[in-house]
Amino acid sequence: MSTFPTRRPRRLRGTPALRRLAAETTLVPAQLVLPVFVKEGATAAVPIASMPGVSQHPLDALPAVVEAAAAAGLGGIMLFGVPAVRDATGTGAVEPDGILNQAITVARDAAAGRLTVQADLCLDEFTDHGHCGVLAEDGTVDNDATLEIYAQMGVAQARAGADVLGLSGMMDGQVAAVRAALDDAGFAHVVILAYAAKYASAFYGPFRDAVESTLQGDRRTYQLDPGNGREGVEEALLDIAEGADVVMVKPTGPYLDVLARVADVSSVPVWAYQVSGEYALIEHAASAGLIDRERAIGETLLGIRRAGAEAILTYWAIEVAQWLRDGKELG
Incomplete structure (x- = not known):
């Protein structure tokens, strides 16, 4: 009598075609979103030293970036503004001619509906102190005063043409405040993406x-403690109750358990942001010859999808989309 195994899982791993057919987790370009930095006053792309291959873009180069993203089949771009002048209340974030609001309009026109134009809704890029909200007299972040500015930002970004507003400040009640302002101003169609479980992470450095x-200090009083998983789920459920159309977990790698738990209970789509530090670690390790760059990128993205993310913000979005279009095996 044969003692060989009757069940041989390796049969489904024997060829690339079989592996594709048996894949439990897949990724398509439309599930990828590219973060894009637009720098006020720049006349050429400015490379970011800590993020090899990523640059700040001048406003007049943004249409070419959008065109590349659309041609790659991406689901969207997420815009961040880098202003020339900052102040205590981040007034550049609400001004129609502020760099981010200008970028939204340029991107909307270039996209022409081929992908979603998303905008970061937070004050940290626009304040001279670098916090995500305005400061009270004692130096703490004033939650409710910040909500008033977020509401103004939301309307300004909607007027500029954003399809999706990425509320990333982690203020209590931010979704409700922005949703009410949008609806009152006639922008009920604009989508709110809530950065619901955003952790106080070392991986944001780059x-x-x-x-x-210009941040001095840290954001631990409003971003989540890295040890708290249940709190991340609670934050997501609160944002859904306030009207969020999509919820986000950020970063990804150390928080895949939170992502999975949020995905299990969410009634709305769940996205994830593979942040700058995660990107930089792989790029620098690969440049040192320590890991296979392409396999590491693919493996991390599949892991994020497997944990439950329905879309991923990643700095590799265009490159990976091309791999997928070429039929390259990830991981």
Whole structure:
């Protein structure tokens, strides 16, 4: 009598075609969103040293970036503004001619409906102190005063042409405040993406170079404690109750468990942001010859999808979309 195994899972791994057919987790370009930095006053692309391959773009180069993203089949771009002047209340964030609002209009016209134009709704790029909200007299972030500005930002970004507003400030009640302002101003169709479970992470370091952050101190009083998983789920449920159309978990790698838990209970789509530090770690490790760059990129993205993300913000979006279009195997 044969003692060989009767069940042989390896049969489904034998060829690329079989692996594709048996894949539990897949990725398509439309599930990818490209973060884009637009720098006021720039006349050429400005490379970001801590993020190899990523640059700040001048406003007049933005149509070419949008065209590349649309041609790659991406689901969207997420815009961040890098202003020339900042102040205590981030007034550049609400002015119609502020760099981010200008970028939204330029991107909307270039996209022509081929992908979604998304905008970061937060004050950290626009304040001279670098916090995500306005400060009270004692130096703490004033939650409710910040909500008033977020509401103004939301309307300004909607007027500029944004399809999706990415509320990333982690203020209590931000979704309700922005949703009410949008609806009152006639923008009920504009989508709110809530950065619901955004953790106080060391992995944001290179991003702060990208937006030339002036932050002193940290954001632990409003971003989530890295040890708290249940709180991340609670934040997502609160944002859904306030009217969020999509909820986000950020970063990804250390928080895949939170992503999975949010995906299990969410009644709306769940996205994830593969942040700058995650990007930089792979790029620098690969440049040192320590890992296979393409396999590492693919493996991380599949892991994020497997955990439950229905879309992923990643700085590799255009490159990976091309791999997918070429039929390249990820991971």
